Amino acid sequence: MNVKVNDSCIACGACESICDAVFSIADKAEVNAAAVEANADCVKEAADACPVGAIEVA
Numbered sequence: 001m002n003v004k005v006n007d008s009c010i011a012c013g014a015c016e017s018i019c020d021a022v023f024s025i026a027d028k029a030e031v032n033a034a035a036v037e038a039n040a041d042c043v044k045e046a047a048d049a050c051p052v053g054a055i056e057v058a
């Protein structure tokens, strides 16, 4: 699973609060790629919760 945050991110913090092993907020959300596989469920939950659809899961 490949996870990216695109430039639509408004740094709202929702993904970090749902899945903080993977997402951390700087000027926009950053992805800890090494943690994605073990946290796939909350990655999907965060992608669904993102208000601007900035989390791309492929």
Ligand code: SF4
Residues within 6 Å of the ligand: 005, 008, 009, 010, 011, 012, 013, 014, 015, 016, 023, 025, 028, 029, 046, 049, 050, 051, 052, 053, 054, 055
């Ligand atoms: S939930 Fe979406 S908009 Fe909010 S910080 Fe995460 S990627 Fe950015």
